[in-house]
Amino acid sequence: MNQPAARVFLILAALSGAICVAIGAMGAHSLPKRLESQGFTQEQVDKKLQQCELATRYQMFHALAVLALAASGYCTRSKLATIASVLMLLGTIGFSGGLYSMVFADEIIHWSIVPIGGSLFILGWLHLAASALFQRSLPSPNGA
Numbered sequence: 001m002n003q004p005a006a007r008v009f010l011i012l013a014a015l016s017g018a019i020c021v022a023i024g025a026m027g028a029h030s031l032p033k034r035l036e037s038q039g040f041t042q043e044q045v046d047k048k049l050q051q052c053e054l055a056t057r058y059q060m061f062h063a064l065a066v067l068a069l070a071a072s073g074y075c076t077r078s079k080l081a082t083i084a085s086v087l088m089l090l091g092t093i094g095f096s097g098g099l100y101s102m103v104f105a106d107e108i109i110h111w112s113i114v115p116i117g118g119s120l121f122i123l124g125w126l127h128l129a130a131s132a133l134f135q136r137s138l139p140s141p142n143g144a
Contacts, residue, residue: 009070009085016063016092020056023100027052031103048103055099062088062121069128080131084124091120 027049035045066085069075075082094117101108108114 003076005082006070006073006076009066009075012089013063013067013070016059016089017067020059020063020096023052024056024060027056027103051099052103055096055103058121059092059096062092062124065124065128074131078131078135080127080134084127084131087120087124087127091117091124093117094120 031052032045032049035048036042040048066075066088069081069085075085094113096117098108098114098117102114
């Protein structure tokens with residue numbers, strides 16, 4: 001992978017982090033009243049707030065992981081690390097995006113999108129582990 005592709009991963013990780021903070025702030029401040037005004041019971045509001053918190057937590061963890069891979073340049077030197085980054089970003093769309101749709105739209109495209117997103121997260125981490133396992137030595141940032 002070349003430097004422009006690493007730059008794309010940096011941009012996507014930064015945008016994912018920004019979205020995560022914005023949604024987290026909304027979840028902490030305006031979302032409870034918004035849900036109550038839509039007629040949800042306190043139990044339903046609490047469940048949706050938990051889903052929102054879970055989605056933002058997982059999104060931030062994976063945004064930081066992709067950011068670290070891109071900033072270190074590791075994803076430019078390892079195809080498996082590149083695949084790990086892609087899987088983590090896709091996992092964010094499926095897992096966090098699916099939970100966000102349940103919270104904000106009270107519906108989801110398909111019930112399986114959240115567990116598929118979670119599976120993509122797991123596969124991303126496994127690809128990252130494989131990238132370290134199958135390298136004779138981990139590449140240094142200066143390419144030596």
